[in-house]
Amino acid sequence: MPSIKNLLADQFKLAPAQVDAVIGLIDDGNTIPFIARYRKEATGGIDDVTLREFDERLTYLKNLEARKAEVLRSIEEQGGLTDELQKKIEAATVLQRVEDLYKPFKKKRATRASKARDAGLEPLALLMLAQNRSNGDPYAIAAEHLNAEAGYGTPEAALQGAADIIAEHVADDAEHTALLRDFTRKRGALTCEATDKNEKTVYEMYYEFSEPISKIPNHRILAVNRGEKEGKLKVRVRADEAFAIEQLEKRVIRRPSIFTDTLKACLADCYKRLMAPSLEREMRAELTERAETDAIRVFAKNTENLLQQRPVRNARVIAIDPGYRTGCKVAVLDEYGKLLDYTTVYPTPPRSETAKTQSKLAEYVRRYDINVIVIGNGTGSSETEEVVADFIAKSTAPLRYTIVNEAGASVYSASKLASEEYPDLDVTTRGAMSLGRRLQDPLAELVKIPPQSIGVGQYQHDLNQAELGRALADVVENVVNRVGVDLNTASASLLGYVAGINATVAKNIVAYREEHGRFTDRRELKKVPKLGAKAFENSAGFLRISGGRNPLDATSVHPESYPVAREVVKRAGAKLEDLGHGIPNAGERIEDVPALAAELGVGLPTLRDIIAELEKPGRDPRDDAPEVVFSEGIRSFDDLVLGMELTGTVRNVVDFGAFVDIGVKQDGLVHVSKMADRFVKHPSEVVSVGDTVTVWVAGIDKERGKISLSMVKNK
Template sequence: MKIISDNLSTEFSISKKYTNNIVQLFEEGATVPFIARYRKENTGGMSDMDLRRFYDRWQYLVELEKRKESILLLLAETTASDVIKNKIRHATTKNELEDLYAPFKKTRKTRADEARALGLEPLAALVWSGQCADTPNALQAWCQRHLKASIAANVAVEGVIDIISEAVANDSELLKRGREDLLTSGLLTSRVMRGKKELGEKFRDYFDYQERLNKVPSHRLLALFRGKKESILKLGVTLKDEDVFPASLVSGHLNALFDPSQPTKTPLTRVQYRYLNLAWQKKVFPKLETDVLAQLKDRAEEGAIHVFSENLQDLLMAAPAGAHCVLGLDPGFRNGVKLAVIDPQGNVLDHGVIYPHSPQNRIQEAQTSLLSLIKSHQVTWLAIGNGTASRETETFVNTLIKEHSLECRAAIVNEAGASVYSASPTAIEEFPDLDVTIRGAVSIARRFQDPLAELVKIDPQAIGVGQYQHDVKASNLAKSLANVVEDCVNRVGVDINLASVSLLSYVSGLTTRLAQNIVLYRQQKGRIESRAELLKIKGIGDKCFEQCAGFLRIQKGKEVLDQSGVHPESYPLVRKMAAQLSLKVEVLLNNPSALQSLTASAAPDDFTYRDILVELAKPGRDPRPEFRYAAFDQNVHTLEDLQEGMALEGVVTNVAAFGAFVDLGVHQDGLIHISQLANRFVKDPRDFVRVGQVVNVTVLEVDVPRKRIALKANGL
């Protein structure tokens, strides 16, 4: 629709040509990763993040227009005026639209409806316009003259108040401005419910609390709403004079409350002000308070989802250790340390269980078993899960490495979600004959090799990098996290001959069924030798091929460009480039001098040409950072070992709006509060730290009973 296109062009500050191109691509089924990577000419080089926002906004506007059409059809059966219908056609938000429609979609009978049934609406209109006095005697006299049934004076008074109050509360312009004013100048208050102080100890900071609505951060809002949900806190919104109709909302248009033909610039009368105050107390403020609290909750949820999404992106894009033979250890005391050896491609070579810790203390036996696995499989890295007994296991492993002068190293790996994966249908399908505990060790080893390839098998909500994740709408969170995973997978690219179904299913254009077909084809036929071969796989047609091919990598295949991020549709252009320099395509790859001469002839707005040159310079380049792991202090194993002033190395496990959590190897993350991240003002902790980052910190305070560690970042 032209209206939608115009709105999008204005909001995103792009030409209508690009807006129409993007909408057309989405309507044709193109994915965000594909458009962002291979259709830059159509978008003006818009990033994947902006395209996500564009898509969401486009969907919102489409739904808004559909809702308008639906409401207008419903209003055709009512007495709604042309003025109302015109306002509906020009509504810019769903809230505004529903405010306009609210008076016509009664779900239950109100007190105002009962008053109208008595015939009191004309009387309310006369009182409002000043044509009838609002004294009980005057109201009763009017009823005696104009109504057949006898009506008591008090009933007439209450009826007039109810009708006027509902009319004021249904005024869409008033509600819109009221919400804006409340959000700007209102205070959010919180009080502890009677008799809930002891039960709600964790919410004690909010037992008697107030803060400007426009200043409350999302994490605090979610804590408040959790307290409300658990019936510990009572939340409310207050204004300076909350019993009085705000002067900022007074408008001449209220004169026409019952009669649109009335002049709208006449100053309101004393009587009208009195009814406005009654309406404010009875209807308007309670409605606005409910609406604003709902808006605050939505805002807080958006903030929490944003934090979770960005943390997940950092975790998925963490540096891979690479193709090593890795021994994964899932530590434990009573149930032992589970072991799994995997080869550089992630295949399980061996597994077992050792019991080096109490109560068994079978140290010698454990050393012999571990030493045998390391030597027989030439293990280069030991990846130790960071759960129970991780530091004890690390000490045991490092002692063994030192005593036997082994050429391998140990690293602590975040095992969040490994237990969820090990009992999942995906894990059962992968390893039907392995015990659930051994699958956990396999997951730890594989996520050390390649976090992205392994973590896509786990529900993102189980990975543990969220902030109040259980307090947000599950569907919104799942959608946002799925988008993050999709973007990360396609940014890195996927080796089609090694990738699992879980990983392939996130590739642009592929579904789980198509991913399964690829793996089945691989199992039956063997190695896939070219991207063109994809078209032989069941379900992959030309459109699907267009969307997915550029993100799938084939190492040492028939076509040298298949290892790169160059899309097959651009292969002729690459051959033309090579011919221009009298070179073969394979010679053009990783050839700085040749590519430099081509760069000089590239037009500034020729995104495809320039992207191809970047890709040819480092074909299949992994955008993730260089691998680094945290070296925990070997003298610090428990909370009690920590001392104020200690300088330690740790790894960031989670970033929230108020700071960053850091694993120091003591089974309890410490917190670098936002005020301790740097020696200058920090607006967003993610400007300084990311999940998975290795950081140097100083211990500020250790509260053992409450299991709290306060930290200060060094050198950020």
């Protein structure tokens, strides 16, 4: 049987030494971001995404081995462990196989079979299964096993009781189960019908629906599940019953006997009563798990791209959270996100105070030197946008505006976190602030919102929330640590995603900062309560200090490598004080980088990372992302024309396409079939959240408020 290490090496195509190193690092309490960034020599440069997959698989295999040991112990205690069974259990590579083999030994509630066994009918069942009687009367043989007190007072009843024992025995057999599970998976179908055929619902396409299990796409599985949950659909898994029973007959009935007819009836009952319902539950669970796993993967990728959107630096912002009756909440922010002013304006119906609104905007622009206006995309957005666009057209100030997705803003503004951050502000002002800060620094602001509420997936509220939360937390942690965090400005929410720092320690860092003032040296972190040596090792390289005592603290160079970094600076003919603007071509100034690595006793990947960081210290990888698209004239359906070419921003990627913000209230849909002049299996092959794309208007449905777009001209 392959060991855990061998299985991991084979799955991830790694050398045994790499597997040993990664397992050792994980077992020693090192975080995935730390291992990925600062232990490249040991891992061979495995990235953070692969390391997380490795960690998940390692956990699964450890749990599998623990379950095997538990099952073997239980079976042995029951006296049922044979050498053959032990070998099968030890050779199992999935938990399902282990559970199949353990099934006959699990304690069951009272069943028809257990009742028959208690009545002494097991010898008759074994006689029937032996199939050695080709002559004689089965009823006469059954009459020898009657037990009237237990309810088996006739030959017919005795035969039925024995058949019940056989049915349970066959259903508990791991090999029979595996065969029919595979058959159902390959040849079964998911079918639906309406609970009320006359009711008009969004699930009408599923009122008479059937699709092979092997082919049904994941988003349809989730749609069907939701329809069933809402009581609109009846959902079943169907398979060829006659074929399945025939397969059981071939495996169980070895020769003609006087019990053949009884055995055939028994196997039909076994499949219909015991195996088919169980397999149906398994297939539904398997389909749901498959669909949810894929949806979580897409959701996580969308979230990753959203968090990595390019910040708009030096933006002094007027942020507007639109509304009708209660007006539009306005927050004015400086380029660092500090609140300068706030108010409420009423540019939308029923008051439609356009002049007053524009006058207030003009006042803020003059007083605070505003250069960007941000508008939320919620209720009243289009009317507010019209007023803002008109104001900018008449203004002489260098102003731009853009629409920001409001998803999750209300969740944050009403949260305990928001009330702790801004106890003197009402929820609507907090919401407007959040919109402005999403433009200035998407990552720092969006980490305050539960990832499920960010609005970049599909069916997220139907998914396994624990799995979704874990996957999204991993994504946020990966992004935060790739970008790095300013130790002196980061919120507790952001700090909590830094490798090695939990929510409690994050709050302690903020409290320490408030009590003692800004950090001037990374080593000060060791004074923060509950931030121990391991937490410091994991986190220090991801926490930046600008303007501190040591210029290296503003870089991603880990403190453990400071001596090496100082030597590199020296060999490059520079000084640490030069790091503010970087040391251009530091690598070229060193004659032999591999030789220097050997001389300094440091791994070559680490040395190259240090050199790259010294050349561009504190570089933000988000600067490579597309720039924010600012609005230019298209504000409503009435402005759209079929065939019109537009530039937009991808807001969400789902299984069937991508939603693109083109400046009107409703995002347009680019169906997967209109993304390229080739077959596209999944939209993520072509676009990601945050991408800037050129699209053409392919359809306008004003009545339903839908816009169809194409990324291929004339398609």
